[in-house]
Amino acid sequence: MNIEFIEALDQIEKEKGISKEILLEAIEAALVSAYKKNYGTAQNVKINIDRATGEVKVFSQKTVKEEVKDPLLEISLVDAKKINPLVKIGDIISIEVTPQKFGRIAAQTAKQVVMQRIKEAERNIIYEEFAGRETDLVTGTVQRFDKKNVIIDLGKTEVILPPNEQIPTETYTPGDRLKVYILEVRKTTKGPVIVVSRSHPGLIKRLFELEVPEIYEGIVEIKSIAREAGSRTKVAVHSRDENVDPVGACVGPKGARVQAVVEELKGEKIDIIKWSKNAAEYISNALSPAKVINVEIEEDSKIARVLVPEHQLSLAIGKEGQNARLAAKLTGWKIDIKSPKNG
Known part of the structure; x- marks a missing residue:
């Protein structure tokens, strides 16, 4: 590895927000395993990557002993003093044992570690973005099918629309644009799993908030929703301002507002009821x-x-x-x- 590698880590830190030092420590830990796997040694080894040049060195760490019983782990005081005259019994001394062709192994290992850490960081960013966003409305494109699940692409990530959250009367085709309701966001070892719904009553609430400014501003309140997804929904509304008709606000001029919701739901009938x-x-x-x-x-x-x-x-x-x-x-x-x- 070389100075270009260190510069690449600097770039990753800037662009992805992953600490260069954390990456280097992770690479050093992975290189210890790679060294032991490739050179089959029981030595205590330490890897050091020069933070300025990227040069990799392998050090065998041995305990200074009066009498050596295991030469892989121990070194005599006499031999240790040849390396460092100031050592004493019980000290740990580092001896460079970098193999000649270790650079190629180091480069491969470093690449794997960096790619893995970038993937983990990106997953965390997505999780942090969506955690706490349950009940939000998002727009995506139908991407593909996984068994009976519909996979929807939101741009930054994919979400799952399971069979029990689909509208029974709807058919989904790759390329379709859909608004969906975020039901659940959970962290897994394979990254965040985001489950969405088309059949939840909350989707109706969010769609009306989008179309009716009076609901978004809190002048008109949705009191209750009863829904049989794909067929019919009843929405009970109440106005906090006696000068605003809650049903009229939701229906909109020439029925435009409620019609926009009906169109998004592919023709589901909607009854808007005045709450009392x-x-x-x-x-x-x-x-x-x-x-x-x-x-x-x-x-x-x-x-x-x-x-x-x-x-x-x-x-x-x-x-x-x-x-x-x-x-x-x-x-x-x-x-x-x-x-x-x-x-």
Whole structure:
């Protein structure tokens, strides 16, 4: 190794933020193993890399003894004094034993260590960037498939969209641009693993924050979300400012804001509901688009008995019970729907 190698380490320190000294110490430790592997010795060896020139030297470290029992690990006081007249019994003395062709082994080992440390540092940078970003919204490109997982490229790293977080009705094609919700960031020996979702209700919240300034600014608040991903979602909203209509703010001019969210979700239907602290009013709103005649509340059992016109009954219940099911999930009430005829 030479001065160019030391200069390369200086460059790595600047660009990657990896300490040159830490790299050199790691290379020295790896070279000890490489020396023992290649020269099959039981000596105590120490490697020294000159910090200015990059020159590598191998030193055998021996203990100064009156009587030598193991010449690989010990040296007599008489022989030691030939190297350093000031040594005494018990001292450790270093004797250079650098093999003639050790430079090639040193260069290969150093390259491996540096590459490994760069990879580790880059993994740590990615982990640090994404740690604590659970619940964030990110945009990526569908890259490939790993079994049933969809691998999405975010530019700096790849994230995993597992089958249980995919929208059942969606098909994913390499090159597709998608917004995804960060579910989990964890550190592993192979680097950070970032799991994302397309089906989580949190994705709806983040998409509306993106499209509706009033939500982002905290004027309009999303109180609850009930979602059957790929099919239908109900969102309950409330305004902290009586002059701002929360439903109108989310729908946007000519429906533009809610339409942008629907398009991102490939056509998932979205009902925006006005939240109310009055349970009966809230449940009535939640059953939209059906019109409700009356809501009777049973506080103790958390049951709401809802009366709707005969012609609105199937609309209130919804296809396969979806409308009623989502309204119950949204409000936290068990909802029993009847019409005057069958009531």
